[in-house]
Each structure stands twice: as structure tokens, then as C-alpha cells.
Amino acid sequence: MVKLFIDPGHGGSDPGAVANGLQEKNLTLSIAIALRDYLTSHYQDISIRMSRTSDQSIALSERTRMANQWGADFYLSIHINAGGGVGFESYIWNRQFTNKSRTQQLRSTIHQAIIRQTDWRDRGQKEANFHVLRETTMPAILTENGFIDHQEEARSMRKSNWIDQVAEAHAIGIAEAFHLKTNTAPPTQNGQTLYRVVAGSFIHERNAREQINALQNKGYDSYVLPYREQNQTYFRVVAGAFNQRSNAENRLKALKNDGFDGFIVVV
Numbered sequence: 001m002v003k004l005f006i007d008p009g010h011g012g013s014d015p016g017a018v019a020n021g022l023q024e025k026n027l028t029l030s031i032a033i034a035l036r037d038y039l040t041s042h043y044q045d046i047s048i049r050m051s052r053t054s055d056q057s058i059a060l061s062e063r064t065r066m067a068n069q070w071g072a073d074f075y076l077s078i079h080i081n082a083g084g085g086v087g088f089e090s091y092i093w094n095r096q097f098t099n100k101s102r103t104q105q106l107r108s109t110i111h112q113a114i115i116r117q118t119d120w121r122d123r124g125q126k127e128a129n130f131h132v133l134r135e136t137t138m139p140a141i142l143t144e145n146g147f148i149d150h151q152e153e154a155r156s157m158r159k160s161n162w163i164d165q166v167a168e169a170h171a172i173g174i175a176e177a178f179h180l181k182t183n184t185a186p187p188t189q190n191g192q193t194l195y196r197v198v199a200g201s202f203i204h205e206r207n208a209r210e211q212i213n214a215l216q217n218k219g220y221d222s223y224v225l226p227y228r229e230q231n232q233t234y235f236r237v238v239a240g241a242f243n244q245r246s247n248a249e250n251r252l253k254a255l256k257n258d259g260f261d262g263f264i265v266v267v
């Protein structure tokens with residue numbers, strides 16, 4: 001069980017950075033909630049607590065106290081940048097400390113996954129003497145997710161899928177860093193061989209969801225199955241699973257007649 005503490009930056013009387021009609025505290029909370037929901041619905045053996053789940057004022061010392069007292073395995077603080085720049089950067093504590101090499105390793109995996117899963121310019125893996133990085137007793141990182149005062153980035157922040165995309169990118173990074181197992185899809189029967197018909201494989205889950213809608217319109221039930229290959233997570237759309245290869249081949253043929261590409265994987 002991995003105990004993850006998610007800290008949405010700012011809140012209540014502290015809005016954080018404010019620009020272009022947006023407040024940092026609202027974006028960080030939305031990302032944190034989406035991240036929590038994404039991780040708990042997609043992965044096994046993860047327990048999550050948050051420093052806040054609403055628009056509350058919470059002192060930095062209270063945030064780190066909560067995580068330390070719980071005995072979290074990892075502390076993730078989510079922020080939005082400001083001050084005239086563009087892109088993504090992450091921080092760990094800038095001193096020598098017990099968990100430093102482990103912290104560097106976890107941060108590097110998560111940072112790289114976020115860059116890979118998004119269109120962000122990589123501003124680098126940085127270090128700073130922030131309270132939440134210094135006063136936590138477990139590996140801790142802080143992410144700065146785009147610039148609220150950059151007009152173009154602010155425009156994308158207002159789109160509904162931006163929050164989901166940032167949350168998904170963090171989730172994939174965390175899953176890779178902690179080797180989380182994905183939730184099992186409809187189970188195989190008593191260890192029998194299963195032939196899954198995959199109708200598309202996507203880097204972004206939202207594209208997999210669109211494919212599911214398209215399949216649904218043609219009368220095919222399908223579901224998403226995350227799949228990891230060579231450090232990249234793909235979202236496979238499974239449109240049928242069969243104990244007989246011939247049944248899987250028939251399904252694949254039907255899908256192709258309806259204009260879907262696909263392939264069979266043997267489980």
C-alpha cells in the first residue's frame with residue numbers, strides 16, 4: 001500500500017497567483033481532486049489523503065504536520081506558476097537529507113512522465129528551500145503546472161479537459177514511480193486463455209473514451225485497459241474478450257467491417 005499525500009497549493013484567504021480571471025487555489029484543488037479520483041479508480045494499493053478538499057485556508061505547517069503524522073510515503077504539492085514564463089517545472093528540497101537520492105529518483109520519473117503526457121515546455125527539475133519540501137519527513141515534490149499569467153496557457157487552463165490532462169499526467173508518473181498495478185479489467189475465467197480484441201491504443205485516456213463512444217454507437221461494448229510498454233502507458237480500448245480464438249477473430253472481422261482497426265492480444 002502506497003500512502004500518498006496530495007497538497008493542493010493555497011486556498012481560502014490565500015488565492016495564490018491570480019491572473020487572466022483565474023485563481024491558483026481553484027486550479028490546484030481541481031487538479032488534486034481529479035488526480036485522487038483518477039488514481040483510486042485506475043490503480044490498486046494506493047491510499048490517498050489531501051491537505052484540503054475544499055476552498056480552505058490551511059497553514060503550511062499544518063499541511064506538513066498532517067502528512068508527517070499520517071506517515072505518508074510521498075508528498076505531492078500542486079501549484080501553478082506565475083511571473084512571466086511558460087511550461088512545467090518541479091522542485092525538491094535544495095539541501096542534503098536522508099531521502100534525497102530516493103526523492104530525486106521519484107521526482108525524475110514523475111517529472112518525465114508529465115512532460116511526456118503533455119505539450120509543456122520542460123523548464124527543468126529544480127531545487128528550492130520551500131516549507132513543504134523541508135518540513136516533510138518523507139520524499140516530497142512540488143509541481144508548478146504552467147503559468148497563470150501567460151495568456152495562452154491561461155486559455156488552455158480554462159478548457160475543461162486541461163484539469164483532467166494534468167491530473168492524468170501526474171497519475172501516470174506516480175504509477176510509474178511506485179510501480180502501481182492497474183485495476184484488473186473483467187477477469188479471466190479460472191486462469192483460462194483469454195483473447196482480447198483491442199480496438200485502438202491511445203496515449204491519452206480521453207481519446208480512448210472517444211473511441212468507446214464511437215464503438216458504442218455501432219453497438220460494441222468496450223472498456224479502457226491501461227497498458228504499460230517501454231515506460232509509456234497506453235490506454236487500450238478492449239472491445240470483447242473471448243475464450244475461443246475464433247470468436248475473437250470474428251469480432252475483429254466485424255469491427256473492421258464497421259471501420260475500426262484492431263488486433264488480438266492473448267492473456
Ligand SMILES: [Zn+2]
Pocket residue numbers: 009010016017024079080
Ligand atoms: Zn503556488
